[in-house]
Amino acid sequence: MNMQNDVIKTIHFRRSVFQANFTDKEVSKEDLYTILQSANAAPTHKRTQPWRFVIFRKDGLKRLGKELATIYKTITPADKYNPAVEENMEKKATMSNAAIAIIVNYSNEVPEWEELAATACSVQNMWLASSSLGIGGYWATPGLINHLGTFLKLHENQKCIGIFYLGHHESEAREPVRSSIEEKIRWEE
Ligand SMILES: Cc1cc2nc3c(=O)[nH]c(=O)nc-3n(C[C@H](O)[C@H](O)[C@H](O)COP(=O)(O)O)c2cc1C
Numbered sequence: 001m002n003m004q005n006d007v008i009k010t011i012h013f014r015r016s017v018f019q020a021n022f023t024d025k026e027v028s029k030e031d032l033y034t035i036l037q038s039a040n041a042a043p044t045h046k047r048t049q050p051w052r053f054v055i056f057r058k059d060g061l062k063r064l065g066k067e068l069a070t071i072y073k074t075i076t077p078a079d080k081y082n083p084a085v086e087e088n089m090e091k092k093a094t095m096s097n098a099a100i101a102i103i104v105n106y107s108n109e110v111p112e113w114e115e116l117a118a119t120a121c122s123v124q125n126m127w128l129a130s131s132s133l134g135i136g137g138y139w140a141t142p143g144l145i146n147h148l149g150t151f152l153k154l155h156e157n158q159k160c161i162g163i164f165y166l167g168h169h170e171s172e173a174r175e176p177v178r179s180s181i182e183e184k185i186r187w188e189e
Contacts, residue, residue, distance in 0.1 A: 010132045013173045017136025019095035022167025027097040031133050032057075035166075036100075038129035042122035050115035051122040052103035054152055056093065064101075064151075064163075065093030071147045092140065096165040100126070101148065102139070106157045119161065126164060136169035 003009050032055060039051060056064045069090040073081070093099055104119045106112055123139055130137050141162040148160045 006132075010128050012176065014128055014131040015136075015171075015174050015176075016138035017167070017169045017171055018138060019092060019165065019167070021136060021169045021171045022095060022097060023169060025097070025168035027057075027135055027166050027168065029057075031135060032098060032166075034133065035126050035129045035135070039122040039126040042118060042125050044118040044121075045110045045114045048105075048107040048109050048115060048118070050105045050107060051119045052105050052158065054101040054103070056099040056101070057097075061093045061096060061099060064099055065090035067148070067151045068093060068142075068144055071144045075144070075147060089142070089144065092163075092165060095167075097167040099166065100164040101152055101160055102162045102164055103152065103154065104159050104161055105155075106159070108157075116161070123162070123164065130166060134168065135166055136171065137164055137166040139164050 001008075001012065003012065036053060036055070039053065040049070042051065044050065069086045072086050072089045076082075076085075102119065102123055104115050106115050127137065127139070139162050145160045145162060148154075149158075152160055154160065
């Protein structure tokens with residue numbers, strides 16, 4: 001692949017980086033603003049700008065972790081309950097340096113899938129911006145997010161579609177693991 005410029009390089013080497021690789025270094029509010037402004041530059045039909053974010057840092061991460069653990073305990077049937085999973089749910093938040101709840105705000109002005117697609121575009125912008133700043137992260141979509149409405153103070157027309165966990169990290173740059181683009185395209189010339 002021809003790495004012609006920094007944008008293409010950032011896209012190519014953006015990876016999911018998980019809590020095990022996060023360091024304790026603080027993700028600054030300034031960097032978070034840069035990441036969120038990048039999300040806000042995503043394309044959006046009729047400029048509905050459906051993405052909403054709740055940013056957790058410091059004690060906010062502890063509250064998020066406790067909430068995820070409580071939800072897991074509450075909704076998991078007794079025969080499926082595993083205390084290690086409950087602990088892990090909490091750790092995902094507390095081992096991160098910041099977490100961003102990703103919310104779609106449905107406006108009724110365009111089909112719902114377009115609002116979802118635009119919000120996904122904003123997440124990719126966020127991911128690329130983080131990566132370019134040396135900050136790792138990934139989009140997590142556990143089933144528990146469907147129970148976060150009250151905690152996140154969501155309105156009726158809003159839905160949480162994941163949590164973006166962030167942290168500085170020391171992992172090596174990795175190539176994407178993908179089957180060839182040739183399997184996914186057809187030229188008509
Ligand atoms: C919509 C979406 C949901 C995802 N949900 C999860 C998740 O719940 N847990 C997880 O570990 N990774 C999740 N991921 C990250 C993918 O696992 C990751 O992007 C994929 O393995 C490719 O790796 P890469 O991002 O390093 O290229 C999600 C990614 C997307 C786009």
